[in-house]
Amino acid sequence: xxxxxxxxxxxxxxxxxxxxxxxxxxxxxxxxxxxxxxxxxxxxxxxxxxxxxxxxxxxxxxxxxxxxxxxxxxxxxxxxxxxxxxxxxxxxxxxxxxxxxxxxxxxxxxxxxxxxxxxxxxxxxxxxxxxxxxxxxxxxxxxxxxxxxxxxxxxxxxxxxxxxxxxxxxxxxxxxxxxxxxxxxxxxxxxxxxxxxxxxxxxxxxxxxxxxxxxxxxxxxxxxxxxxxxxxxxxxxxxxxxxxxxxxxxxxxxxxxxxxxxxxxxxxxxxxxxxxxxxxxxxxxxxxxxxxxxxxxxxxxxxxxxxxxxxxxxxxxxxxxxxxxxxxxxxxxxxxxxxxxxxxxxxxxxxxxxxxxxxxxxxxxxxxxxxxxxxxxxxxxxxxxxxxxxxxxxxxxx
Numbered sequence: 378x379x380x381x382x383x384x385x386x387x388x389x390x391x392x393x394x395x396x397x398x399x400x401x402x403x404x405x406x407x408x409x410x411x412x413x414x415x416x417x418x419x420x421x422x423x424x425x426x427x428x429x430x431x432x433x434x435x436x437x438x439x440x441x442x443x444x445x446x447x448x449x450x451x452x453x454x455x456x457x458x459x460x461x462x463x464x465x466x467x468x469x470x471x472x473x474x475x476x477x478x479x480x481x482x483x484x485x486x487x488x489x490x491x492x493x494x495x496x497x498x499x500x501x502x503x504x505x506x507x508x509x510x511x512x513x514x515x516x517x518x519x520x521x522x523x524x525x526x527x528x529x530x531x532x533x534x535x536x537x538x539x540x541x542x543x544x545x546x547x548x549x550x551x552x553x554x555x556x557x558x559x560x561x562x563x564x565x566x567x568x569x570x571x572x573x574x575x576x577x578x579x580x581x582x583x584x585x586x587x588x589x590x591x592x593x594x595x596x597x598x599x600x601x602x603x604x605x606x607x608x609x610x611x612x613x614x615x616x617x618x619x620x621x622x623x624x625x626x627x628x629x630x631x632x633x634x635x636x637x638x639x640x641x642x643x644x645x646x647x648x649x650x651x652x653x654x655x656x657x658x659x660x661x662x663x664x665x666x667x668x669x670x671x672x673x674x675x676x677x678x679x680x681x682x683x684x685x686x687x688x689x690x691x692x693x694x695x696x697x698x699x700x701x702x703x704x705x706x707x708x709x710x711x712x713x714x715x716x717x718x719x720x721x722x723x724x725x726x727x728x729x730x731x732x733x734x735x736x737x738x739x740x741x742x743x744x745x746x747x748x749x750x751x752x753x754x755x756x757x758x759x760x761x762x763x764x765x766x767x768x769x770x771x772x773x774x775x
Contacts, residue, residue, distance in 0.1 A: 415451065415459040418576060421511040422464045423502045425494075425518045429473040432519025434561045439517050440464055446568045452694055453632050454642040455667040460572075463511075467519065468501035470494075474518075479526040483536070483588075484596040491536050495544065495556050503546040508553070513575045516558045525560050529567040531574040532556040539579045554578065566621035566629030573618065577639060583714040585639050589619035589723065591716050606734045611721040612707075613735025614700045615689065623698055631665050631695040634673035634687040635707055635723045647672040653755050656772040661686065661704070663765050665693035676771060678753055681711040685723075686757065689739065690765045703728070703739030704759060704767055706748050742767075749774055 422443060426432050447460045470477070477494040479486045498516045499508070508514070522528050530536055533544070533555045544552035555575030559568065570588075577586030594608040612619035616633040623630055637643045649671045651657040662669020664687045674686040685707045691697040706726040713722045728745050729737030740746055746759035751774065760768040 427474040566617040663690040700736035703741035
């Protein structure tokens with residue numbers, strides 16, 4: 378699911394065009410930089426148009442967006458995963474966009490309209506496409522936010538819940554795993570956010586990858602930039618599952634270690650377990666640098682609760698687009714399913730609460746290098762910085 382900003386049509390298309398001008402430099406790296414073998418997520422992108430509006434983008438624009446998503450996924454997964462999509466022709470749905478339009482507030486969305494949009498779209502594409510070839514489906518709308526109501530969302534697992542009847546086309550073809558929906562203004566961070574809900578899947582009745590912004594706060598500020606920032610109480614601008622992007626006209630930030638672990642994108646050899654009852658010293662490299670001997674530190678507290686420590690530096694193609702740099706400390710609780718009522722399955726410890734929206738959350742040297750948890754008798758101390766790495770000590774509070 379996805380919060381969206383109200384924009385005029387002209388401004389939106391200008392912004393989309395500016396992103397296309399900025400991205401080539403970011404994506405200039407070749408795929409040879411990644412592994413030759415990756416786990417491919419195969420998707421079907423259904424192009425959807427409506428009888429009452431003209432799409433402001435063409436197929437080339439859509440193809441370019443998903444090429445950038447593939448690059449992002451390859452870099453975030455260290456080459457373990459990639460995505461490949463087939464793009465259909467444009468299918469005109471039977472009703473005007475007004476019949477499908479929804480509220481921009483997640484908690485106020487009319488689910489019957491999402492069901493209608495998905496069903497009409499997969500039925501339109503039914504005869505020309507073999508849905509068994511795809512592990513996810515995307516509806517890419519020839520509409521804008523002001524016409525549809527959201528820039529992006531995940532139908533399932535998302536707006537339609539975590540449990541649903543199997544989606545089927547009119548001929549009986551099964552739509553596997555999930556469906557995401559985007560308007561033509563969707564930012565790369567938005568594409569990843571909602572498709573990642575599908576890739577994370579559902580286990581024991583809950584999503585592996587929920588939205589990391591607070592849904593209750595978002596519902597109060599569905600069309601206001603500053604208002605939405607207030608919903609970023611858990612992970613701020615440090616993960617597109619929370620913010621989608623730090624600024625609209627730049628690429629999204631990289632994803633956090635919590636999200637990477639849930640997607641299975643960090644190998645066990647890169648994860649260092651630290652016993653909170655013993656003194657541990659670890660050199661922690663940048664999360665975006667696969668050559669780092671250690672990418673994340675985990676401090677278990679109970680069966681479901683733990684700390685994660687990661688090092689975010691302006692390296693790679695995407696972590697230069699963060700609000701800051703340094704060591705991030707996250708408190709996670711696997712018993713919490715969604716970000717509702719002030720609770721979250723993961724939450725950033727804030728090194729500098731005086732800076733709004735967790736933009737100053739990173740611990741760094743000199744001056745702000747110690748975190749203490751008196752309840753669990755844990756101290757996390759930055760000992761020294763070695764180039765882009767940090768020597769970190771985990772111990773009991775003295």
